[in-house]
Amino acid sequence: xxxxENILECALHLFFKRGYDTVxxxxxxxxxxxxxxxxxxxxxxxxxxxxxxIEKKGSILLRDIKEAVSGxxxxxxxxxxxxxxxxYIDFGVKEEEFYFFMLSLMYSPRENEAYLTIxxxxxxxxxxxxxxxxxxxxxxxxxxxxxxxxxxxxLGTLHCFMMVQSEKGIEMQTIRNDATAYAIVHQFLHxxxx
Amino acid sequence: xxxxENILECALHLFFKRGYDTVxxxxxxxxxxxxxxxxxxxxxxxxxxxxxxIEKKGSILLRDIKEAVSGxxxxxxxxxxxxxxxxYIDFGVKEEEFYFFMLSLMYSPRENEAYLTIxxxxxxxxxxxxxxxxxxxxxxxxxxxxxxxxxxxxLGTLHCFMMVQSEKGIEMQTIRNDATAYAIVHQFLHxxxx
DNA sequence: TTCTTATTATACCAATCGGTATATAATATG
DNA sequence: CATATTATATACCGATTGGTATAATAAGAA
Numbered sequence: 001x002x003x004x005e006n007i008l009e010c011a012l013h014l015f016f017k018r019g020y021d022t023v024x025x026x027x028x029x030x031x032x033x034x035x036x037x038x039x040x041x042x043x044x045x046x047x048x049x050x051x052x053x054i055e056k057k058g059s060i061l062l063r064d065i066k067e068a069v070s071g072x073x074x075x076x077x078x079x080x081x082x083x084x085x086x087x088y089i090d091f092g093v094k095e096e097e098f099y100f101f102m103l104s105l106m107y108s109p110r111e112n113e114a115y116l117t118i119x120x121x122x123x124x125x126x127x128x129x130x131x132x133x134x135x136x137x138x139x140x141x142x143x144x145x146x147x148x149x150x151x152x153x154x155l156g157t158l159h160c161f162m163m164v165q166s167e168k169g170i171e172m173q174t175i176r177n178d179a180t181a182y183a184i185v186h187q188f189l190h191x192x193x194x
Numbered sequence: 195x196x197x198x199e200n201i202l203e204c205a206l207h208l209f210f211k212r213g214y215d216t217v218x219x220x221x222x223x224x225x226x227x228x229x230x231x232x233x234x235x236x237x238x239x240x241x242x243x244x245x246x247x248i249e250k251k252g253s254i255l256l257r258d259i260k261e262a263v264s265g266x267x268x269x270x271x272x273x274x275x276x277x278x279x280x281x282y283i284d285f286g287v288k289e290e291e292f293y294f295f296m297l298s299l300m301y302s303p304r305e306n307e308a309y310l311t312i313x314x315x316x317x318x319x320x321x322x323x324x325x326x327x328x329x330x331x332x333x334x335x336x337x338x339x340x341x342x343x344x345x346x347x348x349l350g351t352l353h354c355f356m357m358v359q360s361e362k363g364i365e366m367q368t369i370r371n372d373a374t375a376y377a378i379v380h381q382f383l384h385x386x387x388x
Numbered sequence: 389t390t391c392t393t394a395t396t397a398t399a400c401c402a403a404t405c406g407g408t409a410t411a412t413a414a415t416a417t418g
Numbered sequence: 419c420a421t422a423t424t425a426t427a428t429a430c431c432g433a434t435t436g437g438t439a440t441a442a443t444a445a446g447a448a
Contacts, residue, residue, distance in 0.1 A: 024406080109213045194385075
């Protein structure tokens with residue numbers, strides 16, 4: 001792992017633990033075993049470092065999502081949601097620190113700098129998930145513009161499940177299976193009564 | 195409104211907009227029209243101010259929640275969830291800034307100071323909601339310890355709905371009705387198929 | 389009036405914030 | 419070899435961070 005990569009990973013670890021705003025550039029440099037000017041040479045600014053981190057991990061997530069929802073009949077909502085759930089779970093397991101750091105930024109105040117930086121990644125995810133529900137208008141009846149509400153609800157359910165698992169202290173690896181994905185999708189589609 | 199109250203409201207407004215970590219004590223004092231020593235006289239520290247704020251608003255939320263889930267047959271899950279949803283929506287409307295600030299703290303990194311400060315309030319909420327599902331073990335069948343998962347799922351759905359409404363830029367006031375609460379509870383209980 | 393307690397302001401603290409000017413190695417290219 | 423580019427360190431910048439020592443003011447109680 002080269003120098004730049006190492007700085008990104010060290011920064012992510014600190015952001016994940018204490019948050020973007022409370023971690024100083026100085027500390028990132030110390031943990032990375034470099035000095036501040038080296039960091040600024042690579043990333044121009046603290047926000048540039050964050051952008052670089054989001055770009056690096058976000059592109060992986062978006063690629064996985066696109067792969068999950070493609071190559072199926074457009075009407076198969078349940079199938080697509082299953083693939084989607086698996087993609088998110090897998091990503092949350094292999095990129096646990098970024099996943100939860102992304103979640104923390106999603107819920108950050110609207111005018112917070114870090115929030116503004118992650119908006120594009122969030123928007124893109126919502127766009128892709130909303131499309132799934134739009135293509136499902138046939139099997140789900142007239143949605144009357146509720147596609148976005150459904151997309152938000154589905155992702156909310158998913159994120160919520162990951163949070164609960166993480167808080168339980170269970171090894172995330174154990175939820176990496178189709179049964180878990182099915183449980184989440186089923187609850188979203190049919191509720192807890194069933 | 196006395197001096198102390200005014201400082202709390204000004205601080206909340208700033209925290210809501212940019213986050214606890216990025217707002218300095220100096221700025222809070224300036225916006226409040228007082229000086230730093232005055233703030234420290236009242237709250238001892240920046241974290242003391244946050245504690246005071248959480249205590250003030252949190253006690254209202256907890257009171258509303260307790261009121262919502264009490265005084266009904268223990269088995270009436272749907273009824274209790276409806277009351278619960280109404281309580282959260284009402285609180286989210288009348289204390290919009292605190293509600294979303296609380297959300298942002300809920301998803302903050304585990305070792306973040308502000309997160310550690312709000313933990314007790316979050317735990318108490320989860321405890322109260324989990325109890326609803328525990329009492330419903332009869333009508334919902336054996337839950338096998340899924341009460342907490344249900345509580346988290348329900349609150350997640352609720353918060354998610356509020357976020358979407360807020361992002362749409364719609365006046366929060368318009369969702370303060372029983373139909374909205376019913377829609378949320380119904381989706382949670384029976385899924386989006388129905 | 390005098391004493392006590394509750395407020396408020398001036399002025400300061402060391403430490404840290406994000407960021408940079410400058411110089412020097414190291415490496416690649418001609 | 420010489421030149422250009424990449425990569426790294428020393429030392430510093432002004433501004434802000436959370437927090438405080440000290441003193442003055444205001445107000446209520448004796």
